[in-house]
Amino acid sequence: MRQLTPPQQLCIWLxxxxxxxxxxxxxxxxxxxxTHEDDRYHIELPFAANTLADELRQWIAAQADRPVAGDICVHIVPKTLQTQVASPVKGVKNIIAVTSGKGGVGKSTTAVNLALGLAASHARVGILDADIYGPSVPMMLGTVHAELAVRDERWMQPVLSHGLYSHSIGYLMSQDDAAVWRGPMASKAFQQLLNETEWPSLDYLVVDMPPGTGDIQLTLSQQMPLTGAVVVTTPQDLALADARKGVAMFEKVNVPVVGLVENMSYHICSQCGHREDLFGTGGAEKMAQEYGLSLLAQIPLHRQVREDIDTGCPTVVARPESEHAQLYLAMAERIASHLYWHGQVIPDAIPFTHLK
Ligand SMILES: Nc1ncnc2c1ncn2[C@@H]1O[C@H](COP(=O)(O)OP(=O)(O)OP(=O)(O)O)[C@@H](O)[C@H]1O
Known part of the structure; x- marks a missing residue:
């Protein structure tokens, strides 16, 4: 169907x-x-943002002064964005790394809820657990006992759960075996995970990186065609100091840092609702200002977030209407939109070739 330029007054109105x-x-x-020849008008949001799409539809329906007569339809069609590393991963449009300078700050919890948040916008999403030394994604997605299928003795098939495709070294071997690997072995194993997984076509692949900013993290960041990186921290000085190193590492390899997520930002007592700033306050906001970064979300420390992830059904799918899920969903939309507005679109027609 032939595409026609929409009337200028429609764009000005929108x-x-x-x-x-x-x-x-x-x-x-x-x-x-x-617009198409059928007199319908189409808005194609180029990133995953379901709440935005709903709000836009409601706004359009509520306006009395619409400048065109035909229907206006809103769709979500995430675009592929350019990356510093030129070789794409077959079938994958955009790769987002989730990192932390320091261990235990909630990086994997954030990565899993981010991936599910993007999927909630009807995007096709995968998660790659690159935390080779402590793969926790299978436990968080309830897929610990999943049998990994392999095609032609080479192509690993990701595991599907909660509408999300996942792959993890945890599906291949016990955590204890992986924990003793040294740098080159870990990096080779990761290369294999990245290049020999047969992902279905994905709009976003979220990569849960190993914590820290050493050689292994640097190598992984250089090997992958990353569209952007998200740095997770807590408000604690120690975590913030390490988060600074994380931001510096991505700058070194020219991967755009989308922003910071402050996890365990505050604690709300599940008994009385009292709010307490357990790890201090204002730290991530100050750091974001200092580096000119966005503070993408402030996620409280809450028992339910931990319980949901421990039972293999993360908050975004376990209780999508909850306040915590809404924070994750807003974070996912903010990340997807930031990538788009700060990136360069690659036209869809360019075919992908597989990394060898
Ligand atoms: N916002 C939160 N509220 C409650 N518990 C949380 C929250 N974020 C993370 N946790 C819990 O904290 C623990 C550590 O989280 P997680 O495994 O996501 O951290 P990590 O930074 O990925 O750790 P590692 O560095 O070991 O990979 C987990 O038990 C998780 O359930």
């Missing part, structure tokens, strides 16, 4: 709709709004 995930001239960007 630009009146504002949202934190949009720029003020969003509708005037090439390709976002178009």
């Amino acid at each position: 630009n009146q709709f504002s949202h934190p995930c949009l720029r003020s001239d969003w509708a005037s960007q090439p390709g976002l709004v178009y």
Whole structure:
């Protein structure tokens, strides 16, 4: 079907709709709004953002001064963005690394809820557990006993759960075996996970990186065609000092840092609702300002978040209406939109070739 340029007054009218995930001239960007010969108008949001799409549909329905007569449909079609490392992973449009300078700050919990949050926007999403020394994604997704299928004795098939495709070294061997690997072995194992997994076509692949900023993390960041990186920290000085090293590492390898997630930001007592800043306050916000980064989310320390992840059903799917799930969903939309607005789109027509 032939695409026609939409009337300019439609784009100007749509630009009146504002949202934190949009720029003020969003509708005037090439390709976002178009019309078909059937007199319907289409808005293609180029990143995963279901809440935004719903709000936009409601806004359109509520306006009395619509400048065109035909239906206006809103779709989500995530675009592929350019990366520093040129060789793409077959079938994968965008790769987001989730890292932390320090262990135990909630990086994997954030990565899993981010991936499920992107999937909640009807995006096709995978998660690769690159935390080779402590793979926790299978436990968090309830897939510890999953049998990994392999095609032609080479191509590993990711495991599907909660609508999310996952792969982890944890599906291949016991955690104790992986924990004794040294740098080159770990990096080789990771290469295999990255290149010999037969991902279905994915809009986003979230990579749960090993904690820290040493050689192994640096090598992984250079091996992967990363669209962007998210750094998880707590408000504690110690974690923030390590998060700074994480930001510096990605800058060194020219991977754009999308922003910071402050996990365990505060604690709400499940008995009385009292709020307590267990690990201090304001640290990540100050660091974000210092580095010119976005503070993408502040996630409280809450028993339910821990219980959900321990039972293999993370909060975003276990209780999607809860306050915590909403924080993760907003975080996912903010990350997806930031990547798009700060990236360069690769036209869909370019075919992918597999990394060898
Ligand atoms: N916001 C939160 N509220 C409650 N518990 C949390 C929260 N975030 C993480 N946890 C819990 O803290 C523990 C550590 O979390 P997680 O495994 O995600 O950290 P990590 O940074 O990935 O650790 P590692 O460095 O070992 O890979 C887990 O038991 C997890 O359930």
